[in-house]
Amino acid sequence: MLNRRSFGLSLAAMAFSGLAARAGGAPPSTSGYGGLVADPAGLLDLPRGFAYRIISSAGDAMDDGLRVPDRADGMGAFQIDARRTALVRNHELSAKALGDGPSPKASPGVALAFDRNDGGQALPGGTTTLVYDQVSGKVERQHLSLAGTIRNCAGGTTPWGTWLSCEEDMTRAGNGVGQDHGWVFEVPAARRGLVEPVPLKAMGRFNHEATAVDPATGIVYLTEDREDGLFYRFLPTVRGELRKGGRLQALGLVTAPEGSDSRNRKAADFATGGAHAVRWIDLDDVESPADNLRQRGHRKGATLFARGEGVHFGRGGNGQGELFFCCTSGGAAKLGQIMRYRPSRFEGQPAEAGEPGQVALFVESSDAATFNYGDNLTVAPNGHLIVCEDQYTPIVDNHLRGVTPDGALYDFARLRWQTELAGACFSPDGTILFVNVYSPAQTLAITGPWGAFNVQA
Numbered sequence: 001m002l003n004r005r006s007f008g009l010s011l012a013a014m015a016f017s018g019l020a021a022r023a024g025g026a027p028p029s030t031s032g033y034g035g036l037v038a039d040p041a042g043l044l045d046l047p048r049g050f051a052y053r054i055i056s057s058a059g060d061a062m063d064d065g066l067r068v069p070d071r072a073d074g075m076g077a078f079q080i081d082a083r084r085t086a087l088v089r090n091h092e093l094s095a096k097a098l099g100d101g102p103s104p105k106a107s108p109g110v111a112l113a114f115d116r117n118d119g120g121q122a123l124p125g126g127t128t129t130l131v132y133d134q135v136s137g138k139v140e141r142q143h144l145s146l147a148g149t150i151r152n153c154a155g156g157t158t159p160w161g162t163w164l165s166c167e168e169d170m171t172r173a174g175n176g177v178g179q180d181h182g183w184v185f186e187v188p189a190a191r192r193g194l195v196e197p198v199p200l201k202a203m204g205r206f207n208h209e210a211t212a213v214d215p216a217t218g219i220v221y222l223t224e225d226r227e228d229g230l231f232y233r234f235l236p237t238v239r240g241e242l243r244k245g246g247r248l249q250a251l252g253l254v255t256a257p258e259g260s261d262s263r264n265r266k267a268a269d270f271a272t273g274g275a276h277a278v279r280w281i282d283l284d285d286v287e288s289p290a291d292n293l294r295q296r297g298h299r300k301g302a303t304l305f306a307r308g309e310g311v312h313f314g315r316g317g318n319g320q321g322e323l324f325f326c327c328t329s330g331g332a333a334k335l336g337q338i339m340r341y342r343p344s345r346f347e348g349q350p351a352e353a354g355e356p357g358q359v360a361l362f363v364e365s366s367d368a369a370t371f372n373y374g375d376n377l378t379v380a381p382n383g384h385l386i387v388c389e390d391q392y393t394p395i396v397d398n399h400l401r402g403v404t405p406d407g408a409l410y411d412f413a414r415l416r417w418q419t420e421l422a423g424a425c426f427s428p429d430g431t432i433l434f435v436n437v438y439s440p441a442q443t444l445a446i447t448g449p450w451g452a453f454n455v456q457a
Contacts, residue, residue, distance in 0.1 A: 026366045031454050032402050032410030043437070045414040050448030055139050056089075056130055058100070058441035064143040064193070066110070068128060069093060070100035072436035072443060074154030074210065074310075074376055075423030076163045078189035083135045085427045086189045087434055088145060088163035089443065090152035093124040095169075095177055100124060102144050113148025114197035115179040123177065125149040127165050127187050132445065134432060146195055150181045153225065154310060154376055154423075156211035159218075160240045163187045164200075166208035168225055170291045180289070184208055184222075186242060202245040203234050204286040206293050210376070212313040214321050219348055221341070223308030223325050230294045230302045231325065231341075231359075233280060235348050249280040250302035251341075254356060259298050262339065262361070263306040264332050270361040272407075277356040278341075303359075305339070306330035310376035310388070324362060324385060326374040335365035336374045338385070338403065363407050370409050371401050376422050381430035381450040386412060388435070390420040400424065400435070413446075 033047035044052055058070040069091040078086040093100055095117060101124025103109045109122030116122050126149050130142035146152070146165055153168035164184050171181045183199035209225040218239030222232040236246035253260045254277040262270045270276075281300050286293060298304060311325035322342045330337035340362040344352040365371035368391075375390040385403040398420050400413040415421050415437065423436040423443075433446040 027363050027371070028406075028408040029370060030404060030408040030410045032412060033449075033453060036411055036414050039416060042416045043442075044444065045416065046446065046448070047412070049452065050446060052444045052446045053137060054442050055132060055137075055445050056142060056441075056443040058439070060142075062102075062128070062143050063141045066102040066144050068142065068441065069102045069124060069126075070441045071097070071439050072441035073152065073422045073438065074166075075425055075434060075436055075443075076155065076157040076189070077425045077427055077434060078157065078161055078163075079428035080131060080190070083133055084140065085132050085134060085432070086129060087132060087425075087443070088127050088129050088165075088187055088189050089423060089436065090127055090155060090165055091125060091441070092151045092153050092168070092438075095123050095125075095150050095171060098124050102126070102128070102147070110144060110147045110194060112194040112196065114146075114185070114199070115148045115150075115177050115181070117176055122148045123150055125152045125167070125169075127152060127163065129187070129189065129191070130443070132434075134427060134429075137445070143192065144194060145191065146185055146187050146197060148197055149185060150177075153208070154210035155184070156213065156311065158186075158213045158240075159215040161189050163189055164211045164220070166211065166222075168207050168209060170205075170207060172289070180205065182206060182208065182288075182291070184211065198243060200242050201287055202248065203242070204232065204248045204283070204293060205288045206291070209309050210311045210325070212311040212323050212325075214313055214343065214347070216321060217343075217347055219343075221311055221313065221323060221325075223311050224294060224305075225307050225309060225328070226294060227306055227329065228294055228298070228304050229306070229308050230297050231305055231308055231339075232283075233348075248283050248286045250283055250297040250300075251359065252279050252281050252301040252303050253277065253359075254279050256303070257301050259301050260303045262303055262327070262337070263330050264337075264364065265334075268332070272361050272364055275358040275360045278359050279353070279356060306334075306337070309374065310378075312377055312379055312385070314379065324377065326377055326387060328373050328375055328390065331364040331366070333366050335368055335372050337361060337365070338363040338374060338377075338387070363403060363409070374401065375420065376424055378424045378426060378433075380433070381426065382453050384453075386424050386433065388421040388424050390422070396420070
């Protein structure tokens with residue numbers, strides 16, 4: 001059984017050959033864990049043998065006297081000890097959603113907040129941290145851990161035990177708030193109480209979605225949730241100390257110095273399975289008061305991606321890393337793509353120009369019934385991707401979709417509520433899948449026979 005840290009082992013053997021074998025065709029499918037069984041409670045259908053437990057809900061009283069906020073989005077899991085896992089959970093709350101925040105609408109809120117509205121109230125976005133006892137199946141404690149931000153959408157874990165919480169919001173100071181927004185914040189998972197809310201401005205001001213850190217290099221990769229977004233990397237000045245700054249770059253193709261387009265809207269510029277050598281383009285004025293970082297990057301030669309969302313990094317048995325990221329509305333059918341990036345052996349060093357990293361289109365959906373608007377993603381114990389859907393239809397039918405190492409799709413879960421699933425992440429020992437129901441916010445712990453996957457189509 002594989003855990004999150006050994007994700008790359010199952011994928012390393014396939015290299016890009018498995019992708020090339022199905023270039024130009026629709027993604028294959030497999031029966032996965034078998035058909036989904038209707039949930040008597042009407043919340044989440046799962047394969048036979050799997051079960052969920054609701055461990056936290058919007059409005060629950062927390063240990064700091066506040067309440068669990070609504071709109072639970074991205075989330076990361078951290079090992080505390082042999083039986084306990086800490087979850088750091090984003091809450092994607094707009095500046096005006098005070099009634100859904102951690103404190104009553106009329107309250108000034110918490111003292112240690114990044115920003116406040118014109119009435120002096122702490123902005124409701126941020127993170128909560130909960131500690132889950134895997135043996136008892138109960139939450140040991142939960143509290144507000146980051147306050148005063150806006151629309152904390154996704155983010156990512158770091159090898160040094162912190163959660164990077166990303167604002168998907170570009171509100172400027174003076175528009176009902178006191179600070180500019182669009183930043184990344186770092187939240188130590190083991191910390192009790194509120195973290196000092198320091199924006200990591202060197203990581204850029206843009207419509208942030210998610211991050212992933214290469215544990216070997218400390219390089220941070222970042223996605224941007226815009227139809228004409230870019231894919232970024234951050235080279236920290238000091239590994240593991242992101243507050244000390246660094247260099248922000250955007251991905252472009254060696255063969256397209258004028259800029260390229262991965263979205264496949266007008267032409268199949270990115271064929272499934274085709275690997276493209278990349279170059280990394282230095283960006284300036286990364287605090288971007290005009291919210292034009294992506295346009296300036298594209299003019300310098302960066303590649304366009306359609307609504308970059310969740311991203312996950314793994315490491316193969318040969319020591320090389322690889323990562324996957326969703327492009328929610330990418331592809332000719334605008335139903336979503338999953339990209340794969342394999343860094344250079346010399347990633348972030350001058351020698352990478354002679355042996356550049358490679359990016360490839362891993363999955364592109366042509367059928368809404370099998371994959372529709374992939375958003376957050378993580379990895380299952382058997383090395384498969386687990387992708388949360390976030391559909392934009394009048395009536396949504398969101399699933400957790402599984403993706404095998406050769407790109408075959410299957411249904412793992414179906415949400416019966418009219419909202420999205422988000423923040424999927426596994427406990428460090430790989431036995432529990434945690435996932436959020438966005439609103440009304442619920443955090444679920446899913447257990448089951450992870451080793452019982454059916455490889456037959």
